[in-house]
Amino acid sequence: MHNLNFPPEIQCRLRSYDWHKDSMGRSASDIFMLTQNGDLKLVLKVEQDGPFAELSDEAKRLEWLTERGVLCPEVQWFEQYEGRQWLLLTALSGTDLVSDPELLPLQQVEILADALRHLHTLDWEGCPYDQTVELGLREAEARMKAGLVNEDDFDPEWQGEPAQKLFSYLTANIPEVHEKVLCHGDACLPNFMATAGDFSGYLDCSRVGLADRYQDLALAVRSIRYNHDDAAVEHFLKCYGIEQFDKKRATFFTTLDEFF
Template sequence: MKGNINLPEKIKALVLGKNFTSDDIGKSQVKVLMFDDCVLKIEAASKKNDETVKLMRWLEGKLPVPKVIAYEKDEVTDLQYLLMSKVSGIMSCDDYYMSRPKELCQHLAEALKLLWSVDISDCPRYINLDDKLKEARYRVENNLIDVDDAEPETFGPDGFENPVALLEWLDANRPNCEPVLSHGDFCLPNIFIDGSKLGGFIDLGDTGVADKWWDILLCYRSLKHNADGTWGKKIYSDFKPELLFEALGIEPDWGKIRYYILLDELF
């Protein structure tokens, strides 16, 4: 490895002499080093990170996910270092697949069904709605909601007056749960496709047992906004995100989809 980044000795030995590129994720305090054959994720230590690594190890052999190579903590800096393998393929939001909507939706449907096929009886993490609403309440009470980042119709004259009103509605209108293994952030950049097959899943920080419609909603919205130019610069005017439901062989539950869209506005 080349560069002036301080690493734990075990991690340093595994990447010694390797070239990398660095990527800082969004507004978060996460640094990602991309090597040819592995990825190093560096972030502040947390219990959630420990839970995610435990889950990743549980998923090995069940799903195409990054393999944990090493996981270390620096007690001085309070940083955690996760070295993992790369999944194969390219992001499903790549122009190649966005230009082939039926093929893309078929791949995504297969990815969802693969998640749902995993036996969840001993899954180490459950993400229930009560916990999500408690977290949402904390965010609302501490003014952590960016209403300007919400969907245009969520707040305002034809929507909710404010995040408090939205939270009250969510609390009073909880849907029934259809528990499956949920990726938790099933957006196109987190699903890789390798030619004609699924390459793998990345970014597993919110993976666990949850309602299957959470991932369906996230996938549908990601398709919609990658196609209409909201996320990314190119517009795919002929793209119909409803093809996802056709590929899944199900009728859309618009009530649940709306509920989870609104819940996600508080995160």
């Protein structure tokens, strides 16, 4: 924390909080948890500014979601300062689904299914955020050309392959069916919060926007299988309402996610 040059407003505004850096997540941002009397109150995200920074996107989307009553962190302050983006958010109550010791795996996936189904059925009229396949492919190609794709972190089925091979697969296998809904964009278990067994909000919303529902379903299934087992996956799909899971369509979106 001390090697960052904090904006003067942050230094003044957050002087009374205890700080600790979150080292558990896989975000490109530095994340600081701010507590008072042991209670988590605020979260500060800090990211290097540039064409691929996401915090400004997250701030705009969170404000849009908050205006519509969607459960998510509220933006307290955003600034671009000395080559970095700074985003201060309210902390959501509860624990993320995969970390909650009180929730059994089937309970976790039930909450996830309900949260996604609710988001996917919201009225998206006037939503300004496009996360459709065409945009995703453009962004994936730009990140690949900029050298930002971590080939060492690919899923097992793609291990040892260059990013260009994955991109060629994507361009040759664009799904024919596009069900445009309001998607979270990174629907992994740790990005959904619960309190006392009830859903309490969405985290990491920089990719929220209009997309094929399989953008969320594919990443959710991958996350459930990684953290639990196939039985939990089947329970999730049943709770969401999917009778026949389109594996080819899902593979497209998990492959696209390798670029982000």
